[in-house]
Amino acid sequence: MSRTIYESVQMDNNLPMRILHFSHEKALVSPGGNTYHFDTATLQFVPPHWHRSIELTYVVNGTLQVRQSEQEQTYQDDSFFIINSGDIHELSSVPTDNFELICFIISYDFIQQFIPNIEKIRFDMATTQETAAELSGLFYDILTLYNENQEFGHLKIQARLIEILYLLCQYHQVENHLPASRKYLRSQQLNKQILEYIHVHYMENLTLERLAKTFNFSREHFSRLFKETFGKTFLVYLNDYRLYCAFPEIVNSRKTIEAISIAHGFPSSKALIKQFKEVYHETPMQFRKNRKVSILDHNDDKKR
Structure with a gap:
């Protein structure tokens, strides 16, 4: 997804x-x-x-x-x-x-x-x-x-x-206090491009170094910029997004957690389980067994 x-x-x-x-x-x-x-x-x-x-x-x-x-x-x-x-x-x-x-x-x-x-x-x-x-x-x-x-x-x-x-x-x-300078407009566009890149490539072995290089930043500067702009570190955001994308398959499919973790870029099934427990306080299999969840995406009425 x-x-x-x-x-x-x-x-x-x-x-x-x-x-x-x-x-x-x-x-x-x-x-x-x-x-x-x-x-x-x-x-x-x-x-x-x-x-x-x-x-x-x-x-x-x-x-x-x-x-x-x-x-x-x-x-x-x-x-x-x-x-x-x-x-x-x-x-x-x-x-x-x-x-x-x-x-x-x-x-x-x-x-x-x-x-x-x-x-x-x-x-x-x-x-x-x-x-x-x-x-x-x-x-x-x-x-x-x-x-x-x-x-x-x-x-x-x-x-x-x-x-x-x-x-x-x-x-x-x-009053529109947002600066109209070219520098600001470029930064807004850059922020959107950075997130779009993550959303397209999140299933891959996406690292901070790769992302920084893609957008012509040093690793240290990009790490600080990302945290200041989006309120969380790159790795936290990436794992949050991977879990968000994996969630429909976790709760509404019969796929194994290992297969889902591979499909959504987690380094291992243990990493997915750890991330899931931190958010939902249960393992993925416990959650799947105990709940039936309908998922709403306001842009895609075909997805459950």
């Missing part, structure tokens, strides 16, 4: 957005008809990635950790956060019985129809709490309309979505 850093988000039918609703009470139904049940025993993790779409999330209950650029933020009950277009971000959630989250991934092209200069604008949900009640109502209106699936209901959803865009522009637009 090879991935690149860039995700071209699949939108819902007739809508300029993707609607994701995670809850312990109700299964999420994808546009392809697949259902996904929230598993409170499984740590939810999405590794660093980016997309052109703007991602607006309402954490209704529970805790979600989000890392953007070099900062990590924890969001809890009744809070909103936004991922601006092109921002590299990583998400993880702490399993709780009452966890609920609603996420709207909004088409960049749709937004640009109403906000032509969107590439020069950034939004920040921390500017004010005054819109929280109105945004919450709009989120649930859209979710209700989406679940009702009535004829022409998509038009009502788009009307609510435009109201959300108005609130973002009116109350949450912030």
Whole structure:
């Protein structure tokens, strides 16, 4: 299951957005008809990635950790956060019985129809709490309309979505403090290229020395740069990503752990087992035996 850093988000039918609703009470139904049940025993993790779409999330209950650029933020009950277009971000959630989250991934092209200069604008949900009640109502209106699936209901959803865009522009637009220098733009592009390289070659014997040489850095400088940029060492990130990619086969296939470890670049089955136990507190075989897990990838409805 090879991935690149860039995700071209699949939108819902007739809508300029993707609607994701995670809850312990109700299964999420994808546009392809697949259902996904929230598993409170499984740590939810999405590794660093980016997309052109703007991602607006309402954490209704529970805790979600989000890392953007070099900062990590924890969001809890009744809070909103936004991922601006092109921002590299990583998400993880702490399993709780009452966890609920609603996420709207909004088409960049749709937004640009109403906000032509969107590439020069950034939004920040921390500017004010005054819109929280109105945004919450709009989120649930859209979710209700989406679940009702009535004829022409998509038009009502788009009307609510435009109201959300108005609130973002009116109350949450912030000055773009990101430097526009060529040096900064090159560094952002380089960060994406580094992650993409890892995501393409993670199954191989990928070393810090090889990666540093590929991007014309000394080993020491590249190691320090990687830690400062992504908040973890290269080896920790690589092992996290290998486990993330191996997880579907570990829990939902009959392949041996040795075969899975080889396929996903682990130096040995012992290394995979150690990494798995650190994250899930069980061996892969214990986890496979004790749980049935449905895996949601918001870009690939065919994958279980």
